[in-house]
Amino acid sequence: MVNRIFFVCLFVALYSAGSSLRCNWMDHKFRQYSENCLDLVDSMAHNSDNSIEDAVEAENIVAFPNDLYSLAFRASAEDKIGFVVQTLDEVVELFEEDHSSASWEDKPLRDLLNIVTQQAEGLRSCIGGHSHKKNKKLHLYFKRLTRNVLKEMGHTAESWELIRREIKAHLMRADQLLSPLLHAN
8 A cells, every 4th residue: 555655656746747847047037038138139230221131131141940940849848948058059159259340339249148148057957957969950050150141241240230130030939939838927
């Protein structure tokens, strides 16, 4: 009888631990950080009359990885978080490129990178000891952005504006990807 009770308790504990991810940081901070990042990216916008043409040009140079996000939407909670953490890390690495010709001030970029880094660290705390395998295709996508947009366009203000728009798209998709994991307070 005691063995049966023990196994029932063990089963319930294992089932509830695996069925949903509880992370206080995500529940209390993720949305705030996400909104702050998007506000900062918007504040860095370069006013241009060619905005639609530039967006089309960026899409022609390096296609947005919609397929990777589609796969991530079907992944486990831990894998979704790991994918977003990698995306945020790749964003920080991308901005390590020479951005002296960018049209924005240095302070909004520093603030953005600080918040993105804090967001990645907060999300890492949610998956704790779970090691997340890096998505090679996502990494290669960011390398292509660096090579095909920044380097080939000479790190110009226009190339950085294309990058800014791509980053905004990633931040929006990351928010959409993790929103279902947030628990109402």
